Amino acid sequence: MVSDVTCEKLREIGAEMALGVLPGRERAAAAAHLDRCAACREYIEHMTLVGDGLIGLVPGSEPPLGFETRVARRLPQDVTAHEGEPHTRASDLAHKAVRSRARRVRLWVASAAAAFALACGFTGWAVGTAIESVTASSSPAVEIQTPLMEGELTSASGLGPSAGDIYAHPGDPGKPGWIYMTVDLAAVGTPYSGKVVCLLERTDGTTIRVGTFTLSNGRGDWGAAASVDPAALSGARLTASDGTVLATGDFETG
Amino acid sequence: MGADRIYKCAELPVPVSRLPDEALLSGLATGDPELAVTFVRRFQRAVFGVAIAVTGDRQLAEDIAQQTFERAWRHAQIYDSRRGSVTTWLTTIAHNLAIDAVRARRTEPVAPEDLDALLDVVTETPEQWALADEASSQLRAAVAQLPREQGRALVMAGIYGMTAQQIADWEKIPLGTAKTRIRTAMGKLRNTLASPDRGDHGQ
Numbered sequence A: 001m002v003s004d005v006t007c008e009k010l011r012e013i014g015a016e017m018a019l020g021v022l023p024g025r026e027r028a029a030a031a032a033h034l035d036r037c038a039a040c041r042e043y044i045e046h047m048t049l050v051g052d053g054l055i056g057l058v059p060g061s062e063p064p065l066g067f068e069t070r071v072a073r074r075l076p077q078d079v080t081a082h083e084g085e086p087h088t089r090a091s092d093l094a095h096k097a098v099r100s101r102a103r104r105v106r107l108w109v110a111s112a113a114a115a116f117a118l119a120c121g122f123t124g125w126a127v128g129t130a131i132e133s134v135t136a137s138s139s140p141a142v143e144i145q146t147p148l149m150e151g152e153l154t155s156a157s158g159l160g161p162s163a164g165d166i167y168a169h170p171g172d173p174g175k176p177g178w179i180y181m182t183v184d185l186a187a188v189g190t191p192y193s194g195k196v197v198c199l200l201e202r203t204d205g206t207t208i209r210v211g212t213f214t215l216s217n218g219r220g221d222w223g224a225a226a227s228v229d230p231a232a233l234s235g236a237r238l239t240a241s242d243g244t245v246l247a248t249g250d251f252e253t254g
Numbered sequence B: 001m002g003a004d005r006i007y008k009c010a011e012l013p014v015p016v017s018r019l020p021d022e023a024l025l026s027g028l029a030t031g032d033p034e035l036a037v038t039f040v041r042r043f044q045r046a047v048f049g050v051a052i053a054v055t056g057d058r059q060l061a062e063d064i065a066q067q068t069f070e071r072a073w074r075h076a077q078i079y080d081s082r083r084g085s086v087t088t089w090l091t092t093i094a095h096n097l098a099i100d101a102v103r104a105r106r107t108e109p110v111a112p113e114d115l116d117a118l119l120d121v122v123t124e125t126p127e128q129w130a131l132a133d134e135a136s137s138q139l140r141a142a143v144a145q146l147p148r149e150q151g152r153a154l155v156m157a158g159i160y161g162m163t164a165q166q167i168a169d170w171e172k173i174p175l176g177t178a179k180t181r182i183r184t185a186m187g188k189l190r191n192t193l194a195s196p197d198r199g200d201h202g203q
C-alpha cells in the first residue's frame, strides 16, 4: 500500500521525482497522486523539462572513430532480427524494412503516453514505459495530436500492395514543414531508373511540384523542406520526367 | 550497397545531411543505411558526451551511445517534438541508460574532482555555446548563479542520478539538507525557464 501524498508534499519531492532520483516507495506514492491531480502533473512535467535541459548542458564529446558506421550497420540488421527474417542482401534490407515497419510507423507520441510515463514516475522521456503504452494499446486514449500526414504510394500499374510511403509534416512553430518519401517501384514491377518528379495534390485540384530526385531500379528515398498545409493537402504523385505517372498516394492524418 | 545510393547526396534538392532533425528521425524507420549514418553522425557528439560524463568509462559510454541510437531507431514513433528537440530526446535516453548502467555496477558514481569539473564545464560559456538556443543559455546562467553547494547537489542528482541520501552521505550533510538543496536549486531553474506570459503558477 502506498500512503497518500498531498499537493504540498508532492511539491516538496517533485524536484527529485522529476530528476528520477526519488526512491521507489516515495515515487509510487507520488505517482498515485499525479494520477488524479492535473495541476501537480503539469508541475512535474515542467520540472522534468528543467531536468532535460540540465542534461543538455553537458558538453559533447566525440565517440571513438568509426562509431557511426558501427551503429548504422547494426540498425538495419536489427530490423531483420526484430522481424525474425533470415539474412538478406543489404541493399534489400532497407526496403524490406519499409514493408515490414512502415505500416506501424507513427511519429510523435501522444500526450497521453507522455502523461502515463510521468505518472509512473520515470524521468525524461521515459522511453520504455511510454513505448509500452503506445504499442501495447490501440485504445482511443492514445491519439496522435501533431498532424503528421502519412500516405501509402500505389503503383500506377495497379500491381502490388504498396510502392512506398510518403510523410508530410506542416512543421513546428517557426520551422518549415517537410515531406519525406521512400519509393520501391521494383516491388510492384516497375524498376524505373532516372529522374522523377514529386508533386503534391491539393484538395482544390491543383498540384504543386515539390522537387525531383532519382530512382535507381525503382528505388529511392528523398526528403525536402516544403510548405505543408494539412487542410489543403490531399495526396501526392510521382511522375517520370516525361510526365508519366509512376505512383500516387493519398494522405491520412496521423 | 553504396554505389546505387550515392545519387542522393549529389542530386537531392535538400541533401540528406541537411534534412531537418525530425525528418531524419522519421527516415530512420525506413532502415536506410545512409540516413542512419547521417543521423548518428549528427547526434553522436551530444549522446556520447552525456554517456561519458555519467559513466566516466569510454567503453561503457560507447555501449550506451550505441544502445541509445538503437532505441531511438526502434522507438522513433514516441518522439514528441512539443517536448523538446531531437537532441534533447536522445540525450535523455542516453542519460537514463547511463544512470542504469552506473547503478547496476554499483560503483562510486562520481569522483569529487569529476563533479567539480563537470559543474564548471556545465556553467562556463566558451565560444561553442554561442549558438546554443536561448533557453539553454538562460538555464546555464541560472546554474552558474546557484550557490556552489546547490549546484553540486543539482549535478549529483540531475546528471549523476544520485539520490538525496547518496548526496547526503557524499557531502556529509543531513538528508533533509540534501533534499532542500535539490529542491531549491530546481525551483530557481524552473523560475528562470518559466516565461512571464505563461501562467503556470497555481490557480
Ligand SMILES: [Zn+2]
Pocket: A006, A007, A008, A010, A033, A037, A039, A040, A041
Ligand atoms: Zn496535486
